Amino acid sequence: MTKKILVTGGAGFIGSHLCERLIKAGEDVLCIDNYFTGSKKNVEHLLAHPLFEVMRHDVTFPLYVEVERIFNLACPASPVHYQFDPVQTTKTSVHGAINMLGLAKRVKARILQASTSEVYGDPEVHPQPESYWGRVNPIGIRSCYDEGKRCAETLFFDYNRQHGTDIKVIRIFNTYGPRMNPNDGRVVSNFIVQALRGQDITIYGDGQQTRSFCYVDDLVDGLIRLMGTSHDVTGPVNIGNPDEFTILELASAVISLTGSSSKIVHKPLPQDDPRQRRPDISMADKELSWAPRMKLKDGLVHTIAYFDNLLSDQALRASLNAD
Ligand SMILES: NC(=O)c1ccc[n+]([C@@H]2O[C@H](COP(=O)([O-])OP(=O)(O)OC[C@H]3O[C@@H](n4cnc5c(N)ncnc54)[C@H](O)[C@@H]3O)[C@@H](O)[C@H]2O)c1
Secondary structure: OOOEEEEEOOOOHHHHHHHHHHHHOOOEEEEEEOOOOOOHHHHHHHOOOOOEEEEEOOOOOOOOOOOOEEEEOOOOOOHHHHOOOHHHHHHHHHHHHHHHHHHHHHHOOEEEEEEEHHHHEOOOOOOEOOOOOOEOOOOOOOHHHHHHHHHHHHHHHHHHHHHOOOEEEEEEOOEEOOOOOOOOOOHHHHHHHHHHOOOOEEEEOOOOOEEEOEEHHHHHHHHHHHHOOOOOOOOOEEEOOOOEEEHHHHHHHHHHHHOOOOOEEEEOOOOOOOOOOOEOOHHHHHHHOOOOOOOHHHHHHHHHHHHHHHHHHHHHHHHHHHO
16 A cells, blocks of 8 residues: 655655655655755656655754655765754754654654664774664764764654654664765765766775775665564664775775776874774664675666766766856
C-alpha cells in the first residue's frame, strides 16, 4: 500500500536519492527543503512524477501536513555550510527536531532522524559502536553541528519515552556519490573536482588520518530498512562502510581514476578534525541485515562521471555566457 512519506531536506544530496528510491517503490513523497545547501536541480527529474510533490519550507518553523512516515534529513552537513551560520545550524537540528517530532506525535507518524558519526566526536574507541557516548567539544567551531545532532537524538528518545512516539535514529558515516554539492569542501567531492580541473589536491595534515566512505545507494538502503523495522527497534544504528582508507589513499585513487596530472599539497589540519573514523556495523547487520555493497573504486567511478558531466555543463554555460 502506498504510504504518504515526508522527506525533510529532500532536495539535498542524500534526500534526493531517498526521494527517488521511495518513488520507485511506489510511495507518495512530499519533499520539503529551504534550498540552503540543496537544489531544485537535484529533484528536477522527479517533478513530473504523480507521486512526487515538493514544497519550500524551513524546518525551524512548524509544519502541518498529513503523513505516515517522516525522514528528517534537513540540516547542512559539511563544515563550510554548517559553520556559515552556526546559530541557524543548531536551530535547524534542535527546532527542526522539535517541529518534526511534534508533527509525528500529532499525526501518529513514524519518524526517522538522520544523525551522524559526528556525535562520537574525536573518538577514543575504534571502531565506534553505538554504545560509545563520544568525545565531543561543546564549545568549538564544529559544536553547532555535533551538539545540535546530539540534542536532536535526546529529543527523539524523550519523545519516545514520554509520548510513545515511534522513532528511529540512524548515525550516518561519511557518504559520497552523485549530487554531492561541488562547493561543500567534503573530501571526496573536493578531490574529484580538483583532479578533474587539474588543480592541486589539498590534503589537510599529513593525510594519514583515516575515513570510511559509504556509497549513497547503500546508505539509502539502510535508511529504508531502518524505517521498515518494528516499533521496538529505535536505534541508534550506525550506517557506514567499515573499509578504512587514509586520506592519502583516497587522493591517489582519485588521481588514478581520473587520469589527472594534479599534484598533492598539504595544509594545516582544521580544529577538532578527528584522526580516525570507522563504524562498527554489527548492529546494522543484526537488526537490518544490512551491509554496504559498493566498493570504493566502483563508487568513485560513478561519482567522477557525475562531476565530469556537471563541470562540462558549467563550462558550456560559462562559454555561452561569454559569447
Ligand atoms: N553526507 C554525509 O556524509 C552525512 C554524514 C552524516 C550525516 N548526514 C546527515 O544526513 C542529512 C543529509 O545530508 P546531505 O549530505 O544530503 O546534506 P545536504 O546539505 O546535501 O542536504 C541537506 C538538505 O537540508 C536542507 N536544509 C538545510 N537546512 C534546512 C532547514 N532549516 N529547513 C529545510 N531544509 C533545510 C538543505 O537545503 C539540503 O537540501 C543531514 O541531516 C546530515 O547531517 C550526512
